Amino acid sequence: MGIEKTTPSGQVLYTPAELMVTAAAREIHDGDVIFVGMRLPLLGFQLAKSTHAPNAVGVYELGIVRDTAAPEPILTMGDLPNLYRSQWLADTADVMGLLQQGLVDMSFIGGAQVDRFGNLNTSYIGPSGRPSTRLPGSGGACDLACLAKRHIIIMTHEKRRFVPKVDYITSPGYGDGPNWRKRIGLPRGGPARVITTLGVLRFDSQSREMVLASTHPGVSIADVLDSTGWPLLVASDIQETPVPTADELSTLRQFDPDGFWTG
Amino acid sequence: MPDSKQMTLTAAISRFVPDGASVAMGLAQEILIPFAAGHEIIRQNKKGLTLIGPISDILFDQIIGSGCVQKICAAWIGNVITGSAYNFRQAVENGEIRMEDHSNLTLATGLRAGAMGIPYMPTRSALGSDLFESNASLKRIICPFTGDTLTAVAAITPDVTVVHVQRADIFGNAHFWGNLGITREACLASKQIIITAEEIVSPEVISSDPNRVFTPGFRVSAVVHAPWGAHPSPAPGYYNRDHQAFVDYQQTSKTAVDYACWRSRWVDAVHGSDDYVKLMGKDRTNTLALTKGVYSEPVNYGY
Numbered sequence: 001m002g003i004e005k006t007t008p009s010g011q012v013l014y015t016p017a018e019l020m021v022t023a024a025a026r027e028i029h030d031g032d033v034i035f036v037g038m039r040l041p042l043l044g045f046q047l048a049k050s051t052h053a054p055n056a057v058g059v060y061e062l063g064i065v066r067d068t069a070a071p072e073p074i075l076t077m078g079d080l081p082n083l084y085r086s087q088w089l090a091d092t093a094d095v096m097g098l099l100q101q102g103l104v105d106m107s108f109i110g111g112a113q114v115d116r117f118g119n120l121n122t123s124y125i126g127p128s129g130r131p132s133t134r135l136p137g138s139g140g141a142c143d144l145a146c147l148a149k150r151h152i153i154i155m156t157h158e159k160r161r162f163v164p165k166v167d168y169i170t171s172p173g174y175g176d177g178p179n180w181r182k183r184i185g186l187p188r189g190g191p192a193r194v195i196t197t198l199g200v201l202r203f204d205s206q207s208r209e210m211v212l213a214s215t216h217p218g219v220s221i222a223d224v225l226d227s228t229g230w231p232l233l234v235a236s237d238i239q240e241t242p243v244p245t246a247d248e249l250s251t252l253r254q255f256d257p258d259g260f261w262t263g
Numbered sequence: 264m265p266d267s268k269q270m271t272l273t274a275a276i277s278r279f280v281p282d283g284a285s286v287a288m289g290l291a292q293e294i295l296i297p298f299a300a301g302h303e304i305i306r307q308n309k310k311g312l313t314l315i316g317p318i319s320d321i322l323f324d325q326i327i328g329s330g331c332v333q334k335i336c337a338a339w340i341g342n343v344i345t346g347s348a349y350n351f352r353q354a355v356e357n358g359e360i361r362m363e364d365h366s367n368l369t370l371a372t373g374l375r376a377g378a379m380g381i382p383y384m385p386t387r388s389a390l391g392s393d394l395f396e397s398n399a400s401l402k403r404i405i406c407p408f409t410g411d412t413l414t415a416v417a418a419i420t421p422d423v424t425v426v427h428v429q430r431a432d433i434f435g436n437a438h439f440w441g442n443l444g445i446t447r448e449a450c451l452a453s454k455q456i457i458i459t460a461e462e463i464v465s466p467e468v469i470s471s472d473p474n475r476v477f478t479p480g481f482r483v484s485a486v487v488h489a490p491w492g493a494h495p496s497p498a499p500g501y502y503n504r505d506h507q508a509f510v511d512y513q514q515t516s517k518t519a520v521d522y523a524c525w526r527s528r529w530v531d532a533v534h535g536s537d538d539y540v541k542l543m544g545k546d547r548t549n550t551l552a553l554t555k556g557v558y559s560e561p562v563n564y565g566y
Contacts, residue, residue: 038343061367062292062317063442075344075506078293080497083441084557091443092292092317093371100368100387123364128397134355136347139318139339142366143388172391184391185403185412260344 014244016197017262018252019216020154021047022244023195024108027152031055032105033098035144039261040154041108042077046070046255051248059098061140063090073255096140099147102188107144107151113166114153116210116230117180118173118191118203120145121166128168138170145171150192157196162228174208198224200241201232209233214241267433268486269463272535275485276303279423279455283311285336287374287421287453289319291444293343294499296322297427299492299539300459302530305329315374315421317367317445320496321512324348325530327360328522336363336419338370344506345513350522364397369416371445373400376418377452385413423484424453426477427493429500431460435483436469436476441499443477450478459489461501471564490536494543494551502551 014022017040024044028034030053036045045058049069058066060077065088072081083089098104111120112135122141125133145151155161173191174180181190190208194201199215211233212224217240225232244252256262270278280286286304289296301322304312313334314323321342326332328350341348354360365373368388376384385404390412395401400417426446431437437458439446450456456478463486469476495508515525533539540548 060442062294062444076293076504078291078442078497079504080499080553083294083499089440089442091371091447092367092445093375093448096368096371096388123393123397128362128364128393130358131356134352136341137337137339137364138366138392138394140367142392142394143368146388146390146392147368168396169391169393175391181391185387186390187387187411 014249015259015262016216018244018249019241020195020197021252021262022248023200023241024152024154025051025248027106027193028053028056029105033057033059033103035059035061035099035104035107035148036077037108037110037141037144038077039110042074043252043255043261044108047248047252050251057087059095059104061092061095063092063095064088065090065095069255073257075260096143099143102147102149104148105150106192107148109141109144109151109153109171111153111155111161111171113161113163114155114194115163115166115173117175117177117208118153118194118210119166119169119175120153120171120173121168123170124168126167141171145173145191146186146189148189150189153191153194155194155196157198157224157227159227159229162230164230174203177208178206180208198227202235204233211235212238214239216241217243265434268435268483269433270485270487272299272303272459272487272489273307275457275487276300276307279457279484280304280309280312282309284422285313285315287315287424287449289316289322290424290426290446290449291442292318293320293504294441294497295427295439295493296320296496297425297459297492298322298494298496299489299536300425300427300457300487301326302533304331305526305530315419315449317370318343321348321509324350324516327351327354328516329526332360334361334363336365336370338365338367342509342513344509349516362397363400364394366394369394369401369414370419371448373416373419374445374448374452376416377420378448381418383415383417385415387413389414419452421449421453423455423457424449425457425459426450427459427489427498429460429498430462430464430468431458431486432464432466432469432480433486434466434480435486436466436480437483437486438469438472438475439477440475447477450482455484456482457485457487458483459487459492461490461492461498463488472562491540491543491548492536494539500553502553505547505551
C-alpha cells in the first residue's frame with residue numbers, strides 16, 4: 001500500500017484503523033485469555049501477542065485456541081495459518097463453554113448501532129418484524145457480551161450509529177443502567193471500552209453511562225459530541241489517544257501487508 | 264458388508280433434500296463450507312427450505328438469491344470479509360423469509376440438545392438481548408437447583424445435515440480435521456446426513472484413526488465424491504481460502520441482474536466437479552492447492 005512510516009521530520013504516520021487496532025491491542029494484558037473476533041480484533045490479538053502480551057491466549061468461536069500468533073497473515077479466523085500448530089482445534093460449544101464458565105478475561109466485538117449504556121445492535125434497523133435494514137446478526141457477539149469478564153466495542157463513530165436507544169439489543173451492554181445485568185441474570189461482565197474512529201470511551205462505574213476518555217490526534221471534543229446522538233459525558237481528565245509506535249506499526253503491517261483491514 | 268452409500272451429488276440432493284426440508288450447512292464457520300452441495304440445491308430449484316448454520320459465509324446468500332429459502336435459523340448471515348450480503352438483506356427487508364435469530368452459542372446449544380435427545384438445553388447467554396423477540400425457540404427459565412435465570416434453547420433437529428470433509432469411505436465413515444464448529448452436534452441431531460468429500464478412500468484408512476471420525480458412519484445417508492467441493496472456503500490439507508472469490512461475489516451480487524449472471528456462470532453452467540475445476544482455471548487451482556504437507560505424528564491404536 002506504500003504507507004509512509006514517517007514524515008521527513010520523523011513523525012510517525014498511521015491510518016485511523018491502525019490507531020484503533022493499536023488501542024485495542026493495548027487493552028490486552030500479558031497472560032489474558034482473549035476471545036478474538038473478526039476484522040480489527042483479529043489483528044489486535046496478533047499485535048499484542050507479538051509485542052507486550054506474549055503469554056496471551058486467543059480463543060476463536062469456530063473452535064480454535066492459539067497461544068502463538070498465526071505464522072502468516074490471515075483475513076478470517078478460519079484461514080489455514082490460524083489452524084497451524086494451534087493449541088486446540090475443538091467444537092464451538094467447548095470454546096463457548098470456556099466463556100460460559102467465566103474463563104475469558106476479555107473479548108472484542110463490533111457494532112452497527114450503540115447506545116449510551118453500551119447496548120449493541122448488529123441485527124435490525126427498524127422493527128425486527130419489518131426492518132428498514134437487516135444487518136448480519138449476532139454471530140458470537142451476544143455470547144461474548146453476555147459472558148466475558150469484560151468486552152471492548154470497536155466501531156465507526158457517527159451520529160446515526162451512536163443513538164440514544166438501539167432498535168434491537170443484539171449484544172447486551174449495561175441495559176438501562178446500574179444493576180441491570182445482575183437483575184436480568186447475566187453472571188458477569190459488561191463493556192469496558194468503546195474504541196471508535198474518533199476516540200476511546202469508557203463507562204462510569206456508578207451510572208454505567210458512556211464517558212469520552214480520549215480523543216484521537218486531530219479530533220476535537222466538539223467533533224465527538226457532534227457525532228454522538230445524545231449529550232455525551234466527557235471525562236474531567238480527558239486525554240489524547242496515544243499514537244502507535246513505529247515498532248507497533250511495523251509489526252502490525254506484517255500481519256496486514258496489503259492493508260486489507262487497516263489501509 | 265453394508266451397501267455402498269456413494270452416489271452423485273445430483274442423486275444425493277434430489278433424494279435427501281426435499282422441498283420444505285430444514286438443512287444444516289456451513290457448520291465449521293469459515294472452513295469446509297459445502298458450496299458444491301449448496302449449488303446443487305440451487306440447480307434443483309428447491310423450495311421452502313429452512314437453512315440452519317452459525318455463519319455460512321456467502322453460501323446462504325447464494326441459496327436465498329435463487330428463492331429456495333423460506334426461513335433462516337442462524338447467528339450471522341453475510342460475507343465474512345466484506346460485510347452484508349445483498350440477497351439476504353433484501354429477502355428479510357421485503358418480508359420474503361422468516362428469521363429465527365440465534366447467537367453462535369444458542370445455536371450450538373439447541374443442536375446439542377437435539378444430539379442428546381432432550382427437548383431443550385440451558386445456557387447463560389442471550390439474557391437481556393432481543394434475540395428472544397425474533398426467536399420463539401428461546402425462553403427464560405429458572406434453574407431448579409440454583410434459582411439462576413437461564414435461557415432455555417429448544418432442541419434443533421435438522422431434516423438433513425450436509426458436511427464437506429477431507430476423506431470418506433463409501434459406507435459413510437469419514438475423517439474431518441480442523442476446527443469443528445458445530446459439525447458434530449448438527450450431524451448427531453440430524454435425521455439424514457449427506458457427506459461430500461475431497462477424496463473417497465478405503466474403509467481401512469478411516470478405521471485406522473477413529474478419533475478423527477466426527478459422526479458414526481451408520482447414521483450417514485449419502486457419500487459424494489466432490490473435489491474442490493468447499494471452494495472458495497478452505498479445506499485443511501487440500502487448499503487455502505480463495506479470498507478474491509469472496510470479494511468478487513460481493514461485487515457481482517449487488518442487484519438481481521448481477522446475481523443472475525453470477526448464478527449462470529458458477530452454478531447453472533456447472534455439471535459436476537470437472538466443470539467446476541475447469542471454470543476455476545489452472546492458475547487459481549495451482550495458487551490455492553497446498554503444495555507442502557505438514558503431517559501429524561501417527562498414534563498407536565494397537566491392542
